Amino acid sequence: MNIIVCIKQVPAKDAPLAIAGNWIKESDIGFEMNEPDSFALEEALRLKEKHGGEVIALSMGPERVKQTIKEALAKGADRAIHIADDNFAQLDPLGSARALAAAIQKEKVDLVLTGLQSDDHGFGQTGVLIAGLLNLPHATIIMQIEVADGRMRLKRELEAGWFQHIECPLPAVLSIQSGINKVRYATLKGIMAAKKKEIATIARESLGVSAEVTQKIEKIYVPTKTKKTEYLTGTPKEVAAKLVEKLKFEARVI
Amino acid sequence: MKILVITELRQGKWNNTSFETLVAAQQIAAATSSTVSALMIGKGVAALAEELAGKNVAEVLLVEHDLLEAYTPDGYCAALSQVVSSSKPDLVLFPHTYQVRDFAPKLAAMLGKGMIGDCVGYRNEGGKLVFVRQMFQGKTAADVTFQGAAPWFASFQSGAFRSDLLAAHPSGKAPVNKVAVTLNAEQIRTRPLELFKEAKSAVDLTQAPLIVAIGRGIKAPENIPLAQALAKAIGGEIAASRPICDEGWLPMERQIGSSGQTVAPKLYLALGISGAIQHVVGMKGARTIVAVNKDANAPIFEIADYGVVGDIFEIMPALTEALEKAKSS
Numbered sequence: 210m211n212i213i214v215c216i217k218q219v220p221a222k223d224a225p226l227a228i229a230g231n232w233i234k235e236s237d238i239g240f241e242m243n244e245p246d247s248f249a250l251e252e253a254l255r256l257k258e259k260h261g262g263e264v265i266a267l268s269m270g271p272e273r274v275k276q277t278i279k280e281a282l283a284k285g286a287d288r289a290i291h292i293a294d295d296n297f298a299q300l301d302p303l304g305s306a307r308a309l310a311a312a313i314q315k316e317k318v319d320l321v322l323t324g325l326q327s328d329d330h331g332f333g334q335t336g337v338l339i340a341g342l343l344n345l346p347h348a349t350i351i352m353q354i355e356v357a358d359g360r361m362r363l364k365r366e367l368e369a370g371w372f373q374h375i376e377c378p379l380p381a382v383l384s385i386q387s388g389i390n391k392v393r394y395a396t397l398k399g400i401m402a403a404k405k406k407e408i409a410t411i412a413r414e415s416l417g418v419s420a421e422v423t424q425k426i427e428k429i430y431v432p433t434k435t436k437k438t439e440y441l442t443g444t445p446k447e448v449a450a451k452l453v454e455k456l457k458f459e460a461r462v463i
Numbered sequence: 464m465k466i467l468v469i470t471e472l473r474q475g476k477w478n479n480t481s482f483e484t485l486v487a488a489q490q491i492a493a494a495t496s497s498t499v500s501a502l503m504i505g506k507g508v509a510a511l512a513e514e515l516a517g518k519n520v521a522e523v524l525l526v527e528h529d530l531l532e533a534y535t536p537d538g539y540c541a542a543l544s545q546v547v548s549s550s551k552p553d554l555v556l557f558p559h560t561y562q563v564r565d566f567a568p569k570l571a572a573m574l575g576k577g578m579i580g581d582c583v584g585y586r587n588e589g590g591k592l593v594f595v596r597q598m599f600q601g602k603t604a605a606d607v608t609f610q611g612a613a614p615w616f617a618s619f620q621s622g623a624f625r626s627d628l629l630a631a632h633p634s635g636k637a638p639v640n641k642v643a644v645t646l647n648a649e650q651i652r653t654r655p656l657e658l659f660k661e662a663k664s665a666v667d668l669t670q671a672p673l674i675v676a677i678g679r680g681i682k683a684p685e686n687i688p689l690a691q692a693l694a695k696a697i698g699g700e701i702a703a704s705r706p707i708c709d710e711g712w713l714p715m716e717r718q719i720g721s722s723g724q725t726v727a728p729k730l731y732l733a734l735g736i737s738g739a740i741q742h743v744v745g746m747k748g749a750r751t752i753v754a755v756n757k758d759a760n761a762p763i764f765e766i767a768d769y770g771v772v773g774d775i776f777e778i779m780p781a782l783t784e785a786l787e788k789a790k791s792s
Contacts, residue, residue: 223758226602233599302568303577328600331740333580334568337536341569346652347536349565350722366722367658368473368561370715374656386722388709422610423577427593432604432762438754438770448771449781452753453789455769460751462730463673463697463786 210262210356212253212320213313214286215339217243218270218277219329231426232298242277245324249385251392252354253322254285260356262319263287267312269305270297275408282403283395289406290316294413300420302330306338307418312411314343321382325350336384348375349384464497467524467552469543469567470515471560472505474658480558480619482626487585487619488556489519489630494587500524500552504542506532509639516637519630523639524550530646536566537651542644544573549642552614554592559618561721571616578616579607581740583623596620600739601762621721621744666700666716672729673699676719676746677707680735680756680775684712689779690734696786699730704742720745735775738763 220226221239228234242250253264266281268274269292278289292308294300300308313321321340326333340347352372353364356379363375366386377383395403413420441451456463468488470481488499498521503512505527512525526546530538547555547570555571557563559581571578583604584595594607594617609615668674675694681687687701694701701717708718719726720742727748734755736742739762746752747766754767755778764770771778 220599226599228603231605301577303572306572330598331581331596331600333564334578337565337568338572341540341572347569348653350561366561368721369725370660370723371658372661373658376654376656378652388705423571424579425608425610426598427606427608429598429603429605431760432597432601432765434765436752436766436768438764438767440770440772442772445773445777445781446785448773448778449785452769452771452782453785456730456751456753457789460730460768462751 210256210260210320211265211316211318212256212262212322213265213267213316213318214246214250214253214281215309215321215323215335216246216250216266216268216277216281217324217327217329218268218274219243219327222328228429228431231428233429240273240277242280243324243327243329245326245328245385245387247324247392248387248389249322249324250281250284250286251390252385253320254393255390256320256354256356257285265290265316265318267309268292269294269308269413271295278408279403280395282406282408283399284393285399287406289408291408291410292413292416293410297413299422301422301424302332302334303338303423304420306335306342308413308416309335310339310342311416311418313339319380321345321380323382323384325384325386336382340382343382345380345382346377347382347384348377350386351383352386352389354383464492464495464553465551466492466497466499466554466556467547467550468499468501468556469563470501470503471558471562472508472511477511478558478560479626480560480621482629483621483624484556484558484619485518485520486624486626486628490624491554491585491587491592495590495592497553500550502526502546504531504539512639516639517632517635518637519632520637522637525639525641526644527641528644528646530648530651533655534562535651535653535655536569537653538646539566540570540573541646541650543570545644546642547574547614555614555616557616557618559620563618567616567618574614576611576614576616577609578618579609580618582617582619597740600737601743602760620740622747661715668700668702668717668719668724668726671700671726673697673732674702674719674726674728674730674746674749675699675732675734676702676704676736677713677734678704678736678742679706681707681712684710686776687712689776689783693732693779693783693786696783696790697730697732699732702726704736704739733763733767734779736763737761738765
């Protein structure tokens, strides 16, 4: 079973964000693998261990993205494709999906996996759009994958604690729900082995897909507060005493 | 401008976010001199379409087909792309549900268009619509505009508009117009099977008046007893954001948020929870929200009544002690 996993590199969770127009200043902050994508990678590796085949990590962005690609290779992906694009942050969801779909089309794959959404833009559309562009069946928010006889039986999460089983033929595109598995760490052996693995770089422009945007982020900003928050300060003991006082006599909830 | 709202049912009943999205459409229509149509899709849903017609809409489009009885992304995309092509709306609005996430981006892409998903509001800037959504897990907001020609597609987050503001039809009832669509079984490649819930939850957090919730800030399962002691002292239930339940540190039934339970307790004490959108939609209805977080910029503080910028490992025991002292005095 040959699987491509789409992996995005995003600003580190604890990175201080300095807003610059419609994006952030990228200097001085760390980047990491988008956490929801790490679950998709793990699921791909587990499927490969069970059914054989190859796992290809696919990522788009500037040179720094290679660091995340190497992490995916160290964890067990067999090879990687890097779509080089210094302006990746300015693409809209359809523009990103067009480039990813064009790169996927060059490969012979049974399954394309994505995470549920990215921790930066949070569009949550990439998997569904890739499926649409490649005319493949798809399912999202997947919590379990079983493969038998060229078909998949999937557990899809719905809202409010409900789930649904779905049957889906292969090839297909799945968006994986976070928490589907326990993500592995890269071993030292894996890190060493990754050094010999292939990273094929393609310039996004060379894929021949449109970068015309259907939507544009005009600016980003710190949201205006809708509620007036009363901050309590002091030593932990003082704060605790103040809070009990407030909850008892002001909010009257305890 | 012509606005079309795609409504959604959840297991045969109204999904309330459908009405919230209709309110958004009514407000946008009032600001831009537009008309609103509502669309009902499924099988055997004519009675619900009649109910929709009682709202302030110009018309209700009823799309029924045997192959639309159960939701499939292929069926919905095939049917709705035909309806959008024939009825030619300028703006198509959806509630931002898991189902909409599953098909709407593809529907837009089939027509060569984009979708602005998960919006929390909009502004009308001299006739140009600006949609507001969150980025960086709620740490920033973004103003987003459509580029290129209509139709435009957008979805609104649950709770972004108040469904109780939904206006009734001024003169009784709007017309319900059936729209025929052509579908064949081969187009639908996935097969939806049964719906189910995991093991019946032993705890119903929706009924808990006081909730103590933990997030990533709790760091390790060994630290959970500190929060449990606090929950006990306050007489509340313990709950968590998704990552904690994903790790298996607390059972899934204690998860608050879009994929877990939606609660509106008297008091919600958020400990080490950053306040990502997916969590906030499940608890923003709480009467009083207290947030304790070491990051002063955590989005949870935007909705908190009381905020403490500090270390939960210092605050939790101090608060437990203060609560026990208050009880005994």
